[in-house]
Amino acid sequence: MALDQETLKQFVDTVRRYVRERLIPLEDQVADEDQIPEEVINEMKDMGLFGISIPEEFGGLGLTMSEEVAIIQEMGYTSPVFRSMFGTNVGIGSQGIIMDGTSEQKAKYLPLMASGELIGSFALTEPDAGSDAGSVRTSARLDGDEYILNGTKRFITNAPRAGVxxxxxxxxxxxxxxxxxxxxxxxxxxxxxxxGKPDKKMGQKGSHTCDVIFDNVRVPRAALIGGVEGQGFKTAMKVLDRGRLHISALSVGTAKRLIDESVLYSTERKQFGTEICNFQLVQAMLADSQTEYYAGKCMVEETARAYDAGEKVSLQAASCKLFCTEMVGRVADRAVQVHGGSGYISEYCVERFYRDVRLFRLYEGTSQIQQLVIAKQLIREASEQTA
Amino acid sequence: MKILVSVKRVVDFNVKVRVKPDGTGVDLGNVKMAMNPFCEIAVEEGVRLKEQGIADEVVVVSIGPKACQEQIRTAMALGADRGIQIETDQELDSLAVAKLLAKVVEEEQPGLVILGKQSIDSDNNQTGQMLGALTGMPQGTFASEVNLVEGKVEVTREVDGGLQTLSLNLPAIVTTDLRLNEPRYASLPNFMKAKRKPLDTKSPADFGVDISPRLKTLKVEPPAERQAGIIVGSVDELVEKLKNEAKVI
Structure with missing residues (x-):
């Protein structure tokens, strides 16, 4: 549903305040303890964050993509693990049902996901399959009225908390x-x-991934999304398409935080008798980061608008994911550079963000996969024109 | 029981305000505005009393320019049931606000009025007390705890040197201190619901209240810039400086 500007602004303001007053002060604790406090998870549930993309008829907020990217940019301003807690319910964990599920499946799962009562996880990646989703080995064999699942899924976000x-x-x-x-x-x-045991990751402490092993797991026939076999790959691709915009918005939000941290540090840190922001080589880094951040923000917001208008945005969404996640990597690198030695120690948050944002270029399609998606579509369009 | 809560639109507490060059006030151009934090605590307290089943309606009132409807909507998103805006672009003294609120109290007949103890823009800390005088209602200011028991309200007050607990007959006035509660963050569904809640707009003239200012701001100045400190070489030097330069010992 499209919100009026005033209501959207009020909610975006509230999320911004919540991020700054409540979540940012908790960042170090969450990273140290590798755990988000339960009360914070409950607050995020109460605010409706688990259901932002789920249609209103199923108890969600049914936000447009433009509205979703506005909120996710705000969430990007703090440690990405907070977003990750509800991220699978907003994206990959629920979208398969929303896009291709039967009405029974929607009625059964979506209201519980919207409230946050049920955490949804997306299990595509395997030890030998990931970007090459067509080579999935986990098997589902029909036996009477049930399917029997066997196989191992890898790096499954939120698996330890997942209900489905x-x-x-x-x-x-x-x-x-x-x-x-x-x-x-x-x-x-x-x-x-x-x-499996929780993965020991480079960053994103507080968000948990692990292997999920299926050993002769019997599921009813009604568990097949959409009730039709052979549609899984298509469903996965559609889900990832939308997710790319979400991750792009997240990257843009984090870039903003890194820039703010860099500017703040550079106006306080003194060298050669003056604040380092007065040095043009430092200014160049700040300006480059700001420019790239702004380019990413414009891309994401424009593509979200096109998505809401019903336009086909696969190429644009892949472009956003490629640019924004690489961009935040460069911005994080410069943020560490501006901080100098301080940027390498964990007392300053840029060190943590530097490790956290590394993931953005890997999950939901690596940068190289985005490049392939973009190039293949360009070539396909060209051949369609000449045909 | 009906609860009346007043809220004020002020500069967001995160904003570093600048004094206008001509010293007539604070520059409010393009500055983020928000609900006064003490008023937010007042709204939260009212809503909690409603959630506990003690109150059955929370009415929120704000006096100021049209834009203060934003703060009324926010209060309704936090859980207030309806809003009253008294619209005026004029800057108001505490007394004018108290007089207008007294009229609203007369009309609404609330069992409890909750106000912030002061607003963070002018820090006057007067309106609640003046409203008490105008309405003849008992008042419990600087509340850190509010309990309703058998037709009375017990208010724990933060006073110098400790806590004081008063028992007031209802209807009563309570002004909130910082530690009374921690306001919630409104959810998006509640912002949407708030859009549909009733909001009455009135003007000071509707209440026949004279709001012409009785006070005149002569000059506004920023606080003096803090001087750089010095590092002393020894305790003796420190004592010497504290005695002879700072003259504090």
Missing amino acids: FTVMARTGTREEGGRGVSAFLVDAGLPGITL
Whole structure:
């Protein structure tokens, strides 16, 4: 639903305040303890953050993509692990159901996801499949009225808290590639599901990923998303398309934080008798970061607008993901540079952000995958024009 | 029971304000405005009393330019039921505000009026007390705890040297201190609901109140810039300077 400007502004302001007054002061604690306090998770539930993308008829807020990117930019201003807690419910954990689920599946899962009562996780990546989603090995074999799932999924965000997994599993033959993959909604409590140890990550402490192992897990036929086999790959691609804009907005928000931290530090730190912001080589770094941040922000907001207008934005969304996540990597690098030696120690938050943002270029499609998506579409469009 | 809460639109507490070069006031151009933090605590307290089933309606009132409807909407998103705006572009003294609020009290007949103890722009700390005098209602100022028991309100006050607890007959006036509660963050669904809640707009003339100022601001100045400190070489030197230069010992 499109909100009126005043209501959107009020909510964006509230999220901004919440981020600055409540979440930023908790960043170090969350990183040290590798845990978000329960009360913070409950506050985020109460604010409606778990349901921002879920349609209103299922208890969510049904925000447009433009509205979603406005809010996610604000969330990007703090440690990305807070966003990650509700991120799977907004994106990859719920969108499969929203886009391709049956009405029963929507009614069963979406209201619980919107309130945050149920955490949804997306299980596509495997030890030997990730960007190459067509080579998924996890199998789903029909046995009477049930499917039997077997396989291992890797790096599954929020798996330790998940109540339901969207699992990509092969119902067809391996030769069928992507066409043989189907998407299932698998309740986390089913017998045969075990979780691996939490991954020890470079950053993003407080957000947890781990392996999810399916050993003869029996799920009812009704767990097949959309009720049709072989649609899983398509569903995954659609889900990731929208997710790319979300991650881009997140990157833009984090870039803003890094710039603010850099500017603040450079106006306080003195060398050669003056604040380092007075040195043009420092100014150049600040200006480059600001310019790139602004370019990313414009891209994301324009692509979100086009998405809301019903335009096809696969190429633009991939461009946003490629540019914004690489951009925030450069901005984080410069932020450390502006901070000098202080940027290398954990007393200053830029050190933590430097590690945290590294993930953005990897998940939901690496930069190289975005490049392929963009280039392939350009070539396809060119060949369609000449044909 | 009905609760009346007043809220004021002020410069956001995060903003570093600048004094206008001509010294007539503070520059408010392009400055982020927000609800006075003490008023926010007042709204939160009213809403909590409603959630506990003690109050059945929370009415929020704000006096000021049209834009202060934003703060009324925010209060309604936090849980207030309806709003009253008394619109005026004129700068108001505490007494004018208290007189207008007294009229609203007369009309609404609330069981409890909750105000912030002061607003962070002028820091007068007068309106609640003046409203007490005008309405003849008992007042508990600087509240850090509010309990309603058998037709009375017990107010724990933060006073110099400790806490004082008063028992007031209802209807009563309470002004909030910082530690009374921690206001919630409004949810987006509640902002949407707030849009549909009733908001009455009135003018000072509707209440027949004379709001012409009785005070005149002569001059506004920023605080003196802090002088750089010095590092002394020894305790003796420090004592010597404290005695002879700073003259504090």
